[in-house]
Amino acid sequence: MSSRERLLTAMSCGQPDRVPLHFRLFGFVPPEHFRWSDEFEAFQRWACIGVDDILNLGAPSDMHPDVRVRSWREAPTADEPYPLLCKEYDTPAGVLRHVVREAGDSFNCGVAWQADEVHLFDDYNVPRAKEHAVTSPEDLPKLRYLLAEPTAEHLKEFRDRAARVRRFATDNGVLVSGWGSAAVDAVVWLCGVQGSVLAAVDTPGFFEELLEILNAWDKRNCQMLLDEGVDVLVRRGWYEGTHFWSPELVRRFFVPGVSELVAMAHQADAKFAWTMSAGIMPLLETFKKIGLDVLYHVDPVQGGADLSVVKQQLDGHVAVLGGINSAITLGRGSRDEIRQAVFGAVDILAPGGGLILSPVDCLFPDTPWESVETVVQAWREVCACGAG
Numbered sequence: 001m002s003s004r005e006r007l008l009t010a011m012s013c014g015q016p017d018r019v020p021l022h023f024r025l026f027g028f029v030p031p032e033h034f035r036w037s038d039e040f041e042a043f044q045r046w047a048c049i050g051v052d053d054i055l056n057l058g059a060p061s062d063m064h065p066d067v068r069v070r071s072w073r074e075a076p077t078a079d080e081p082y083p084l085l086c087k088e089y090d091t092p093a094g095v096l097r098h099v100v101r102e103a104g105d106s107f108n109c110g111v112a113w114q115a116d117e118v119h120l121f122d123d124y125n126v127p128r129a130k131e132h133a134v135t136s137p138e139d140l141p142k143l144r145y146l147l148a149e150p151t152a153e154h155l156k157e158f159r160d161r162a163a164r165v166r167r168f169a170t171d172n173g174v175l176v177s178g179w180g181s182a183a184v185d186a187v188v189w190l191c192g193v194q195g196s197v198l199a200a201v202d203t204p205g206f207f208e209e210l211l212e213i214l215n216a217w218d219k220r221n222c223q224m225l226l227d228e229g230v231d232v233l234v235r236r237g238w239y240e241g242t243h244f245w246s247p248e249l250v251r252r253f254f255v256p257g258v259s260e261l262v263a264m265a266h267q268a269d270a271k272f273a274w275t276m277s278a279g280i281m282p283l284l285e286t287f288k289k290i291g292l293d294v295l296y297h298v299d300p301v302q303g304g305a306d307l308s309v310v311k312q313q314l315d316g317h318v319a320v321l322g323g324i325n326s327a328i329t330l331g332r333g334s335r336d337e338i339r340q341a342v343f344g345a346v347d348i349l350a351p352g353g354g355l356i357l358s359p360v361d362c363l364f365p366d367t368p369w370e371s372v373e374t375v376v377q378a379w380r381e382v383c384a385c386g387a388g
Contacts, residue, residue, distance in 0.1 A: 002173025003043075003052045007356060008231065011271045011294050011319045015353030018383045019346055020052040021376070022321065022356055028363035030372075040168050049376055052175070052356075055165050057230055059180045059221035060150035060158045067091050067145050071117050073102070084130060087118040093141035099131040100124075120146060121182070121189045123238075134190040137206045140213060143190070147217045162228035175232065177273070178225030181261055182236040183214035184254055193244060200249055207253065215257040222261055232271040233261060234296065238361075241279025241303075251286060259290045266291065273321070277361045278303040284313040294319045299360035300345070301325035307348045319354040326359035330371040338371055342378035 001009065001017045009016040023046070029035075036042040039055060046053040063069075067089055074084040082101040089096040098118050106112045114124045120133060134143060150158065169176045187196050187210060199207040222233055240254055258274065265272040274287065277297035281304065287295055298305045298320050310320060323345030324330075329338055342357070349355040357379060363372065 003047065004169065004173045004175045004231065007052055007054070007175045008271070010354060010356050011232065011273075013316050013319050013352075013354040019350050019379070020356045021050065021379045022052050022054060022358045023372070024358065024362040026362040027365040028367055029365065031369050034369075043168075043172065043174055050380065051376065055169055055174050055176045057158075057162055057165060057176060057178045057225055057228065059178070059224045060154040061217070061221065062148050062150050062154055063089070064091065064145040064148040080130075085116075085118045087120075089120075089133075089142065089146060091142045091145035093145060094138070096133050096139060096142045096146070097131055098125070098133040099129065101128045101130055103128055121186055123189070126188060126192055129192055132190060132192045132195055134210065135195065137203075137209065140206075140209055143210075144213060147213065149220075158224070159228070166229060176230045177232045177234050178222070178228070178230035179234045179236065180221035180225045181218040181233065181258075183211060183218045183257055184240045185236045185238055186214050186217075187211065188239040188244075193239070196239075197244065197249075200245070200253060211253060211257065215260075218257065218261065219264070222264055226264065226268040226270060230270060232273055232294065233265045235261065235272070235274045237274050237276040238278075240274075241276045242282050243279035243304075245279075247282040247286075250283060255286060255290060258292075262291050262293075265293075275361075277322075280305055281309065284310065288314065288317045292318050294321055294356075296321045297358070297361040298322035299325050300341075301328050303360065307345060311349050315352060315354065319356065320349055321356040321358050322360040323349050323355065323357050324359050324375070326362060326364065326367060330359050330367050330375065331364065333371070335370075335374050338374045339378040342375055343382050346379070346382045 006016040006020050010020050034045055036045050043053040043055065069087065069089055071087045074086060076083055082103060085100045085102050087098045098120065100118050103114060115122065118125065165176055168174065191199060225233060235258060240250065242250065262272045271293040273294035273296045274292055275296040277299045280295065280298065295318050298310060299322060300307050302325055307323065314320065324341040329341050345357060359375065
Protein backbone atom coordinates (compact mmCIF):
# COMPACT_ATOMS: atom_id res chain seq x y z
CA MET A 1 0.00 0.00 0.00
CA SER A 2 1.01 3.62 -0.44
CA SER A 3 1.21 5.68 2.71
CA ARG A 4 -2.09 7.38 1.83
CA GLU A 5 -3.82 4.05 1.17
CA ARG A 6 -2.50 2.61 4.43
CA LEU A 7 -3.72 5.55 6.50
CA LEU A 8 -7.11 5.76 4.80
CA THR A 9 -7.63 2.03 5.28
CA ALA A 10 -6.91 2.40 8.99
CA MET A 11 -9.15 5.47 9.18
CA SER A 12 -11.95 3.37 7.65
CA CYS A 13 -11.46 0.86 10.50
CA GLY A 14 -9.92 -1.57 8.03
CA GLN A 15 -6.74 -3.59 8.35
CA PRO A 16 -3.92 -2.24 6.16
CA ASP A 17 -0.76 -4.09 5.14
CA ARG A 18 0.74 -3.04 8.49
CA VAL A 19 -0.19 -0.79 11.37
CA PRO A 20 0.73 2.76 10.33
CA LEU A 21 3.19 4.61 12.54
CA HIS A 22 2.93 8.39 12.55
CA PHE A 23 4.82 11.10 14.42
CA ARG A 24 3.31 14.54 14.91
CA LEU A 25 5.98 17.15 15.61
CA PHE A 26 5.93 20.20 17.88
CA GLY A 27 9.28 21.95 17.78
CA PHE A 28 11.09 18.61 17.52
CA VAL A 29 14.51 18.79 15.87
CA PRO A 30 15.89 15.47 14.60
CA PRO A 31 19.61 14.63 14.68
CA GLU A 32 21.81 16.05 11.96
CA HIS A 33 21.81 12.93 9.80
CA PHE A 34 18.00 12.87 9.65
CA ARG A 35 17.16 16.54 9.10
CA TRP A 36 15.10 17.94 6.26
CA SER A 37 14.73 21.27 4.50
CA ASP A 38 10.95 21.29 4.07
CA GLU A 39 7.83 19.21 4.69
CA PHE A 40 8.25 17.31 1.43
CA GLU A 41 11.76 16.18 2.28
CA ALA A 42 10.49 15.35 5.78
CA PHE A 43 8.00 12.91 4.27
CA GLN A 44 10.83 11.23 2.34
CA ARG A 45 13.00 10.99 5.47
CA TRP A 46 10.27 9.33 7.51
CA ALA A 47 9.25 7.08 4.60
CA CYS A 48 12.79 5.70 4.43
CA ILE A 49 12.27 4.12 7.86
CA GLY A 50 8.66 3.11 7.21
CA VAL A 51 6.93 5.92 9.08
CA ASP A 52 3.79 7.43 7.53
CA ASP A 53 4.06 11.20 7.52
CA ILE A 54 1.08 13.46 6.73
CA LEU A 55 1.05 16.78 4.88
CA ASN A 56 -1.02 19.47 6.57
CA LEU A 57 -2.94 22.45 5.25
CA GLY A 58 -4.37 25.29 7.29
CA ALA A 59 -6.99 27.73 6.05
CA PRO A 60 -6.13 31.44 5.80
CA SER A 61 -7.93 34.07 7.84
CA ASP A 62 -7.48 37.82 8.13
CA MET A 63 -8.67 40.75 10.18
CA HIS A 64 -10.97 43.34 8.69
CA PRO A 65 -8.91 46.06 6.96
CA ASP A 66 -10.31 48.71 9.33
CA VAL A 67 -8.78 46.99 12.39
CA ARG A 68 -5.75 48.76 13.85
CA VAL A 69 -3.37 46.78 16.07
CA ARG A 70 -1.09 48.17 18.76
CA SER A 71 1.42 45.97 20.62
CA TRP A 72 3.78 46.86 23.48
CA ARG A 73 5.67 45.50 26.50
CA GLU A 74 5.41 46.82 30.06
CA ALA A 75 8.19 46.40 32.62
CA PRO A 76 7.61 44.59 35.95
CA THR A 77 6.31 46.59 38.89
CA ALA A 78 6.08 46.07 42.63
CA ASP A 79 2.58 44.65 42.15
CA GLU A 80 3.33 42.67 38.98
CA PRO A 81 6.62 40.71 39.04
CA TYR A 82 6.47 39.68 35.38
CA PRO A 83 6.80 41.86 32.28
CA LEU A 84 3.47 42.26 30.50
CA LEU A 85 2.94 41.67 26.79
CA CYS A 86 0.02 43.86 25.70
CA LYS A 87 -1.98 44.11 22.50
CA GLU A 88 -5.03 46.13 21.51
CA TYR A 89 -7.25 45.56 18.49
CA ASP A 90 -9.04 48.80 17.60
CA THR A 91 -12.10 47.70 15.59
CA PRO A 92 -15.06 49.70 14.24
CA ALA A 93 -17.07 48.16 17.11
CA GLY A 94 -14.58 49.10 19.83
CA VAL A 95 -11.27 47.95 21.33
CA LEU A 96 -10.32 44.43 22.39
CA ARG A 97 -7.43 44.29 24.84
CA HIS A 98 -5.24 41.26 25.57
CA VAL A 99 -2.55 41.26 28.30
CA VAL A 100 -0.29 38.27 29.00
CA ARG A 101 2.50 37.78 31.53
CA GLU A 102 5.93 37.10 30.03
CA ALA A 103 6.97 34.16 32.20
CA GLY A 104 10.25 33.37 30.44
CA ASP A 105 9.84 29.60 30.75
CA SER A 106 11.21 27.11 28.25
CA PHE A 107 11.59 23.42 27.43
CA ASN A 108 14.39 21.48 29.10
CA CYS A 109 16.47 21.91 25.96
CA GLY A 110 16.20 25.70 26.17
CA VAL A 111 13.57 26.27 23.45
CA ALA A 112 11.28 29.13 24.51
CA TRP A 113 7.64 28.30 25.15
CA GLN A 114 6.30 31.80 24.76
CA ALA A 115 6.30 34.15 21.79
CA ASP A 116 7.68 37.66 22.13
CA GLU A 117 4.26 39.22 21.58
CA VAL A 118 0.65 38.34 22.26
CA HIS A 119 -1.04 36.17 19.65
CA LEU A 120 -4.84 36.11 19.71
CA PHE A 121 -4.95 32.31 19.49
CA ASP A 122 -2.16 30.71 21.50
CA ASP A 123 -2.02 27.94 24.10
CA TYR A 124 0.70 29.75 26.00
CA ASN A 125 -1.58 32.68 26.78
CA VAL A 126 -4.16 30.57 28.61
CA PRO A 127 -2.39 30.17 31.99
CA ARG A 128 -0.47 33.46 31.72
CA ALA A 129 -3.19 35.94 30.76
CA LYS A 130 -3.79 38.88 33.05
CA GLU A 131 -6.61 40.19 30.82
CA HIS A 132 -8.34 37.85 28.41
CA ALA A 133 -9.42 39.20 25.04
CA VAL A 134 -13.11 38.30 25.36
CA THR A 135 -14.95 38.62 28.66
CA SER A 136 -18.50 39.79 27.92
CA PRO A 137 -21.20 40.01 25.22
CA GLU A 138 -19.97 43.54 24.39
CA ASP A 139 -16.77 41.99 23.02
CA LEU A 140 -18.48 39.80 20.42
CA PRO A 141 -19.11 42.47 17.73
CA LYS A 142 -15.43 43.38 18.03
CA LEU A 143 -14.35 39.75 17.64
CA ARG A 144 -16.21 39.44 14.34
CA TYR A 145 -13.84 42.00 12.84
CA LEU A 146 -10.85 39.77 13.73
CA LEU A 147 -12.23 36.77 11.82
CA ALA A 148 -12.76 38.31 8.39
CA GLU A 149 -12.51 36.69 4.98
CA PRO A 150 -8.92 36.19 3.79
CA THR A 151 -7.53 38.83 1.48
CA ALA A 152 -7.14 38.01 -2.20
CA GLU A 153 -3.39 37.88 -1.70
CA HIS A 154 -3.56 35.40 1.18
CA LEU A 155 -6.19 33.33 -0.60
CA LYS A 156 -3.91 33.05 -3.64
CA GLU A 157 -0.97 32.05 -1.41
CA PHE A 158 -3.14 29.38 0.20
CA ARG A 159 -4.33 27.98 -3.13
CA ASP A 160 -0.82 27.99 -4.58
CA ARG A 161 0.50 26.07 -1.58
CA ALA A 162 -2.47 23.67 -1.69
CA ALA A 163 -1.77 22.97 -5.36
CA ARG A 164 1.87 22.21 -4.61
CA VAL A 165 0.88 19.91 -1.73
CA ARG A 166 -1.67 18.10 -3.93
CA ARG A 167 0.90 17.52 -6.68
CA PHE A 168 3.41 16.07 -4.25
CA ALA A 169 0.74 14.00 -2.51
CA THR A 170 -0.50 12.55 -5.79
CA ASP A 171 2.99 11.74 -7.04
CA ASN A 172 4.10 10.16 -3.75
CA GLY A 173 0.95 8.64 -2.28
CA VAL A 174 0.72 10.95 0.73
CA LEU A 175 -2.29 11.72 2.94
CA VAL A 176 -3.27 15.40 3.18
CA SER A 177 -5.06 16.69 6.25
CA GLY A 178 -6.76 20.04 6.72
CA TRP A 179 -6.75 21.73 10.11
CA GLY A 180 -9.72 24.05 9.82
CA SER A 181 -11.76 23.62 12.99
CA ALA A 182 -10.83 25.02 16.40
CA ALA A 183 -13.99 26.61 17.78
CA VAL A 184 -13.79 25.56 21.44
CA ASP A 185 -10.01 25.75 21.62
CA ALA A 186 -10.47 29.30 20.31
CA VAL A 187 -13.01 30.00 23.06
CA VAL A 188 -10.42 28.99 25.66
CA TRP A 189 -7.69 31.02 23.94
CA LEU A 190 -9.98 34.06 24.05
CA CYS A 191 -11.62 33.62 27.46
CA GLY A 192 -9.36 31.32 29.47
CA VAL A 193 -10.43 27.95 30.87
CA GLN A 194 -12.26 29.29 33.91
CA GLY A 195 -13.91 32.11 31.97
CA SER A 196 -15.09 29.68 29.29
CA VAL A 197 -16.61 27.13 31.64
CA LEU A 198 -18.27 29.78 33.82
CA ALA A 199 -19.72 31.44 30.73
CA ALA A 200 -21.25 28.14 29.56
CA VAL A 201 -22.86 27.59 32.98
CA ASP A 202 -23.75 31.12 34.10
CA THR A 203 -24.34 33.03 30.83
CA PRO A 204 -25.23 30.40 28.23
CA GLY A 205 -26.68 33.00 25.84
CA PHE A 206 -23.31 34.78 25.65
CA PHE A 207 -21.49 31.44 25.33
CA GLU A 208 -23.79 30.26 22.53
CA GLU A 209 -23.34 33.49 20.58
CA LEU A 210 -19.55 33.24 20.94
CA LEU A 211 -19.67 29.64 19.69
CA GLU A 212 -21.95 30.67 16.83
CA ILE A 213 -19.31 33.17 15.65
CA LEU A 214 -16.51 30.61 15.91
CA ASN A 215 -18.54 27.77 14.37
CA ALA A 216 -19.23 29.97 11.34
CA TRP A 217 -15.50 30.70 11.13
CA ASP A 218 -14.83 26.94 11.34
CA LYS A 219 -17.29 26.14 8.55
CA ARG A 220 -15.76 28.74 6.23
CA ASN A 221 -12.25 27.43 6.91
CA CYS A 222 -13.27 23.80 6.49
CA GLN A 223 -15.03 24.51 3.22
CA MET A 224 -11.87 26.13 1.84
CA LEU A 225 -9.88 23.04 2.80
CA LEU A 226 -12.44 20.64 1.34
CA ASP A 227 -12.44 22.64 -1.89
CA GLU A 228 -8.72 21.88 -2.10
CA GLY A 229 -9.32 18.15 -1.82
CA VAL A 230 -7.92 17.29 1.63
CA ASP A 231 -8.31 13.64 2.64
CA VAL A 232 -9.25 14.33 6.25
CA LEU A 233 -10.53 17.34 8.16
CA VAL A 234 -9.09 17.64 11.66
CA ARG A 235 -10.85 19.30 14.59
CA ARG A 236 -8.63 20.75 17.30
CA GLY A 237 -10.19 19.65 20.56
CA TRP A 238 -7.46 19.71 23.17
CA TYR A 239 -9.68 21.83 25.42
CA GLU A 240 -12.91 19.95 24.66
CA GLY A 241 -12.57 16.82 26.79
CA THR A 242 -14.31 16.03 30.05
CA HIS A 243 -11.26 17.06 32.07
CA PHE A 244 -12.59 20.56 31.37
CA TRP A 245 -16.32 20.14 30.67
CA SER A 246 -19.08 17.85 31.85
CA PRO A 247 -20.28 15.34 29.22
CA GLU A 248 -23.61 17.17 29.22
CA LEU A 249 -21.97 20.48 28.29
CA VAL A 250 -19.95 18.79 25.53
CA ARG A 251 -23.08 17.27 24.03
CA ARG A 252 -25.12 20.45 24.40
CA PHE A 253 -22.66 23.01 23.10
CA PHE A 254 -19.99 21.28 21.02
CA VAL A 255 -21.51 18.22 19.37
CA PRO A 256 -23.98 20.10 17.12
CA GLY A 257 -21.19 22.13 15.51
CA VAL A 258 -18.91 19.12 15.13
CA SER A 259 -21.76 17.08 13.62
CA GLU A 260 -22.23 19.71 10.91
CA LEU A 261 -18.53 19.51 10.04
CA VAL A 262 -18.63 15.69 9.97
CA ALA A 263 -21.48 15.92 7.46
CA MET A 264 -19.54 18.46 5.37
CA ALA A 265 -16.50 16.19 5.28
CA HIS A 266 -18.49 13.12 4.33
CA GLN A 267 -20.35 15.04 1.62
CA ALA A 268 -16.94 15.82 0.11
CA ASP A 269 -15.83 12.15 0.48
CA ALA A 270 -13.31 13.10 3.17
CA LYS A 271 -12.72 11.70 6.63
CA PHE A 272 -13.24 13.66 9.84
CA ALA A 273 -10.94 13.45 12.87
CA TRP A 274 -11.53 14.92 16.33
CA THR A 275 -8.43 15.65 18.40
CA MET A 276 -8.99 15.04 22.10
CA SER A 277 -6.05 13.80 24.15
CA ALA A 278 -7.75 13.87 27.57
CA GLY A 279 -11.18 13.17 29.00
CA ILE A 280 -12.49 10.94 26.20
CA MET A 281 -13.89 8.00 28.16
CA PRO A 282 -17.39 9.43 28.91
CA LEU A 283 -17.77 10.44 25.24
CA LEU A 284 -17.04 7.19 23.39
CA GLU A 285 -20.69 6.55 22.50
CA THR A 286 -21.05 10.18 21.40
CA PHE A 287 -18.15 9.78 18.97
CA LYS A 288 -19.91 6.80 17.39
CA LYS A 289 -23.28 8.56 17.28
CA ILE A 290 -22.02 11.56 15.28
CA GLY A 291 -20.27 9.39 12.70
CA LEU A 292 -16.73 10.37 13.67
CA ASP A 293 -14.11 8.60 11.55
CA VAL A 294 -10.96 9.00 13.65
CA LEU A 295 -10.30 9.90 17.28
CA TYR A 296 -6.93 11.64 17.35
CA HIS A 297 -4.40 11.41 20.20
CA VAL A 298 -5.73 8.69 22.46
CA ASP A 299 -3.39 8.79 25.47
CA PRO A 300 -3.31 5.98 28.06
CA VAL A 301 -1.08 7.89 30.49
CA GLN A 302 -1.78 11.62 30.81
CA GLY A 303 -5.11 11.36 28.99
CA GLY A 304 -6.47 8.56 31.15
CA ALA A 305 -7.69 6.46 28.21
CA ASP A 306 -8.39 2.80 28.98
CA LEU A 307 -7.25 1.25 25.70
CA SER A 308 -9.20 -1.98 26.21
CA VAL A 309 -12.46 -0.09 26.75
CA VAL A 310 -11.71 2.24 23.84
CA LYS A 311 -11.20 -0.77 21.57
CA GLN A 312 -14.31 -2.52 22.82
CA GLN A 313 -16.60 0.47 22.36
CA LEU A 314 -15.18 2.02 19.19
CA ASP A 315 -14.08 -1.11 17.31
CA GLY A 316 -15.37 -1.08 13.74
CA HIS A 317 -16.92 2.36 14.15
CA VAL A 318 -14.21 4.92 14.98
CA ALA A 319 -10.50 4.53 14.23
CA VAL A 320 -7.84 5.54 16.74
CA LEU A 321 -4.65 7.56 16.27
CA GLY A 322 -2.37 7.34 19.29
CA GLY A 323 -2.00 4.56 21.85
CA ILE A 324 1.28 5.59 23.49
CA ASN A 325 2.27 8.64 25.52
CA SER A 326 5.04 11.01 24.47
CA ALA A 327 5.84 13.42 27.32
CA ILE A 328 6.24 10.75 30.01
CA THR A 329 6.75 7.43 28.21
CA LEU A 330 9.07 8.72 25.48
CA GLY A 331 10.37 11.67 27.46
CA ARG A 332 11.27 9.85 30.69
CA GLY A 333 10.72 6.14 30.14
CA SER A 334 13.34 3.44 29.84
CA ARG A 335 13.86 1.50 26.65
CA ASP A 336 11.93 -1.44 28.10
CA GLU A 337 9.04 0.80 29.16
CA ILE A 338 8.78 2.29 25.68
CA ARG A 339 8.85 -1.14 24.05
CA GLN A 340 6.19 -2.39 26.44
CA ALA A 341 3.98 0.61 25.59
CA VAL A 342 4.32 -0.02 21.84
CA PHE A 343 3.64 -3.76 22.09
CA GLY A 344 0.75 -3.19 24.48
CA ALA A 345 -0.96 -0.57 22.30
CA VAL A 346 -0.68 -2.69 19.16
CA ASP A 347 -1.80 -5.83 20.97
CA ILE A 348 -4.95 -4.12 22.25
CA LEU A 349 -5.90 -1.71 19.46
CA ALA A 350 -4.64 -3.29 16.22
CA PRO A 351 -6.68 -6.54 15.86
CA GLY A 352 -9.20 -6.12 13.09
CA GLY A 353 -7.76 -2.77 12.01
CA GLY A 354 -8.48 0.83 12.85
CA LEU A 355 -5.20 1.80 14.55
CA ILE A 356 -2.64 4.45 13.62
CA LEU A 357 0.11 4.12 16.20
CA SER A 358 1.38 7.53 17.32
CA PRO A 359 2.98 9.05 20.44
CA VAL A 360 0.49 11.48 21.96
CA ASP A 361 0.36 14.12 21.20
CA CYS A 362 3.66 14.86 19.49
CA LEU A 363 7.43 14.73 19.57
CA PHE A 364 8.56 17.72 21.64
CA PRO A 365 11.80 19.72 21.46
CA ASP A 366 13.12 17.67 24.39
CA THR A 367 11.97 14.23 23.17
CA PRO A 368 15.12 12.06 23.02
CA TRP A 369 15.96 10.73 19.57
CA GLU A 370 16.84 7.42 21.24
CA SER A 371 13.21 7.12 22.34
CA VAL A 372 12.03 7.69 18.77
CA GLU A 373 14.39 4.98 17.54
CA THR A 374 13.10 2.62 20.23
CA VAL A 375 9.49 3.20 19.12
CA VAL A 376 10.41 2.49 15.49
CA GLN A 377 12.34 -0.67 16.40
CA ALA A 378 9.56 -2.01 18.62
CA TRP A 379 6.93 -1.20 15.99
CA ARG A 380 8.92 -3.08 13.34
CA GLU A 381 9.18 -6.09 15.60
CA VAL A 382 5.50 -6.18 16.47
CA CYS A 383 4.57 -5.81 12.79
CA ALA A 384 7.05 -8.54 11.79
CA CYS A 385 5.54 -10.98 14.26
CA GLY A 386 2.10 -10.51 12.75
CA ALA A 387 0.43 -8.39 15.42
CA GLY A 388 0.43 -5.40 13.11
